[in-house]
Amino acid sequence: MELKVYLSGEIHTDWREQIIQGCQANDLNISFYSAVTDHDKSDAAGDVLGAEEKSYWRDHKSSKVNAIRTRTMIEKCDVAVVRFGDKYKQWNAAFDAGYCAALGKPYITLHSEELIHPLKEVDAEAQAWATTPAQVVDILKYIVCK
């Protein structure tokens, strides 16, 4: 079984690469998908459609362009991994988790122990909670084993 995995959330650490490389090292039959993770490029996704004076509308346009990509990927994926780092609001990650939950799409959360309480609702709908990318690799390896 080929598995499609969507990687959602934090963009300031290399957790995506760790998971992808860990799965490749195990030769797993998995395809990975992500939002555009270059922060500046992502914030500017809608700029080509015309400049905006208000930051709200610039953000609005870029977010909607980004959503074409992310919503499509989430709907096509089999499993999502949703990462919450220790900084920033990361409401988009929680939003993606809620989106997955409503679609009945399984997801794994990836966050430290410190975030247990504020993420309790997000974890309650998750299929698993991991604290390291290596654990996620182990879970994915298990899921696609023959």
Add this chain to the structure above:
Amino acid sequence: MELKVYLSGEIHTDWREQIIQGCQANDLNISFYSAVTDHDKSDAAGDVLGAEEKSYWRDHKSSKVNAIRTRTMIEKCDVAVVRFGDKYKQWNAAFDAGYCAALGKPYITLHSEELIHPLKEVDAEAQAWATTPAQVVDILKYIVCK
């Protein structure tokens, strides 16, 4: 048209009461629904099912009990209002917004200008962004007018 409105998010200010009273003052045909907003009671929702030593599992059990209520209400409501205060992570509010988005359920966000950038993905799927409860009342009043 009777409208069912779900009020999601921040529990530390009286925004819910302001919206409900504002709608009642206008004699609008609207029913309001919310999660249990008593923080301690909500955290203890699963305690009756047995004590847990690990905080993760206590949170897990309570969140799942709370979700029986919140998921049911969200699926029954016509519109949601999702409030983000200036403090706390409030990932459950972003989760609810994502859940609404995936269901095609319209929602209105309620937050200050400071939160525009971190909430851009959540706002991008919203039908409206308000900064005060009074604006939400005005929008609801418009929606249910004859």
Add this chain to the structure above:
Amino acid sequence: MELKVYLSGEIHTDWREQIIQGCQANDLNISFYSAVTDHDKSDAAGDVLGAEEKSYWRDHKSSKVNAIRTRTMIEKCDVAVVRFGDKYKQWNAAFDAGYCAALGKPYITLHSEELIHPLKEVDAEAQAWATTPAQVVDILKYIVCK
């Protein structure tokens, strides 16, 4: 059987009133729903959320507020009547028809013979094409008869 009927489209003639009064005169068990049909009020639906310099964003905000009402009504209705007058673009009416079609919601078009060719795709998914409000009343009367 109580029938919920959504009246979509043209706002410059009294076709809505003719249908509603015709049904009332026949004492039919039908509830009618419509978008806000006061043009100025509808265009200003989002103004309470803050002024916009660009007409695009003013329209955007108002349309999204109006959509809370119209999408909710369309999803709750049993049948829609979609009216195209001889003037104006009326793309929102065609949009509503497409929305109904995708939901499998039956709709009746109401337009003159002159519009047959440009409306052929919209009529192709309709359950009936009427040229007068009186015909719509007759069809509705038939549908809810005992």
Add this chain to the structure above:
Amino acid sequence: MELKVYLSGEIHTDWREQIIQGCQANDLNISFYSAVTDHDKSDAAGDVLGAEEKSYWRDHKSSKVNAIRTRTMIEKCDVAVVRFGDKYKQWNAAFDAGYCAALGKPYITLHSEELIHPLKEVDAEAQAWATTPAQVVDILKYIVCK
């Protein structure tokens, strides 16, 4: 990620070719789908099933044959681009947009500034509004980038 893009609307200018060639020039992994864009051929799609004296029924038969193609393509596509030119009614384009909206299928509108007000409801559900085919190419390029 291979992207399936449906191109809906105006058939009198070469906007489709501009988008397709622009994407090919960038070597993007995108497949394009369209209704039959030869106007006469499209109007005659149902003629093989027998002649009709009334134009309504000729249009009806052809539209229903065309819909086998267009509904199938819309349901299979990931994104639609909906083009409104400055002439003609183009209700089928607005119909397609409504159809996409109800399915939760993202779409991009392509039209000039003059059409902002009459297209406000259609734009309100769109993920982006472009004024040139080149902008659409840029957006698609962004969406499928690695």
Add this chain to the structure above:
Amino acid sequence: MELKVYLSGEIHTDWREQIIQGCQANDLNISFYSAVTDHDKSDAAGDVLGAEEKSYWRDHKSSKVNAIRTRTMIEKCDVAVVRFGDKYKQWNAAFDAGYCAALGKPYITLHSEELIHPLKEVDAEAQAWATTPAQVVDILKYIVCK
């Protein structure tokens, strides 16, 4: 539990009345729905929209008007009873059964032993096969008992 029951099929015998009266005699909390069962009236359902020379289009228009009623009722009902008499093609009854099957809506068939073989696919998706209206009453009585 109030049960909504749709009665589909044969219109030349009084099986509907037998079921309705049998349920009333037992004071069951059931509402019954049917297509318009007056044959001439049903065939003429679309005539108000204009005369047609070809019988195909007259039938087409009337069938589509009737479908507004029947599709709505089938989608609202909890259970359908689909009756096949010993005469006529009754393809609309089989069509309704297929429609119910695809929606996951339970239905009971009502027909004589002679029709077992030609109705085998229709019976295979049914929840029950009855040969008399009295049996249907007994089944409905059982279903709604406290």
Add this chain to the structure above:
Amino acid sequence: MELKVYLSGEIHTDWREQIIQGCQANDLNISFYSAVTDHDKSDAAGDVLGAEEKSYWRDHKSSKVNAIRTRTMIEKCDVAVVRFGDKYKQWNAAFDAGYCAALGKPYITLHSEELIHPLKEVDAEAQAWATTPAQVVDILKYIVCK
């Protein structure tokens, strides 16, 4: 909020009555639904449709008649309580739980500690696991509180 609760599973103890009476004692706004819990009556549900020599077909007919009731109730309910006693196979209870899970319908399991391991997949999709009817009453009371 009025809550519809479906009570599934074991029929040899009075757990249903305990839950219903506990909720009534608390004056909770809850309606309860159940399969026919009279074992003999349930096994004979299809007998009215004709005798069967093979036990398989007798069971088949009765189960399909019962399913009209149970599937309808499960689809209408907001929450299910699925009870596993210490005896018998009770595959129908596990079947109902799987049915709820696929529909995204929340359910609470009710069983003793001894059954944790064999019920692990069923509990994994549940919103809560209770060991006594009184706990279920407490959870329901919490869910419907104002």
Add this chain to the structure above:
Amino acid sequence: MELKVYLSGEIHTDWREQIIQGCQANDLNISFYSAVTDHDKSDAAGDVLGAEEKSYWRDHKSSKVNAIRTRTMIEKCDVAVVRFGDKYKQWNAAFDAGYCAALGKPYITLHSEELIHPLKEVDAEAQAWATTPAQVVDILKYIVCK
């Protein structure tokens, strides 16, 4: 675009072969699917599961085995062609049409003029009515043209 076409109905004439060969002669990118069309083999589909004395149960078992194939194919196809010959009841063909209609799956009917009236409800939901296999080939050729 590759098109999946399901061929439903009459098994006593060579209409399937005519359509398949006509499409092959035009080198169309179409895959065809059908129920098992060997009448005896189809009636015996369930015999391997054990003999039945009653014809009802033999038919029941075979029909349910056949439905595994036909339901799967209908749900995977893009378009169905539903053929009604001049003999036999062919309720399974009407059942398939209703199934397609409820799924929003487009279908083309294929029958002679004599059957217009009894098939009016089935035709009313069809995208096209053809009287010869050659017409169906023409329609399919049009649908998949570039």
Add this chain to the structure above:
Amino acid sequence: MELKVYLSGEIHTDWREQIIQGCQANDLNISFYSAVTDHDKSDAAGDVLGAEEKSYWRDHKSSKVNAIRTRTMIEKCDVAVVRFGDKYKQWNAAFDAGYCAALGKPYITLHSEELIHPLKEVDAEAQAWATTPAQVVDILKYIVCK
């Protein structure tokens, strides 16, 4: 037609191998999917995420990890075979059957005559009941024949 078959249930006999080998011997175009059938490995599926003192939570974590695999496979498969052996509770098999039923996914049960009565509800929604793997092979061979 390539068929995807999910094999659910009993893990203590070689029924899966018998079916797979029987299909391979017939050169059938079928892919098979299963949960991880190594009992110890399956029970330990969640151990990598951290040890648990309570057996309930160990089971809970492992079951949820396993469900990522099994739910994904069930939703992708065309048909399921659900096996009940003569020992053990096998509630997960009944759960899978209920899950399939709610999704409208066809399934075949595989069990001995002794289990007819306790499995009556599970069999009632099945497309076929087989007593030997060889019968399942025969049914699958029939379903995918040309």
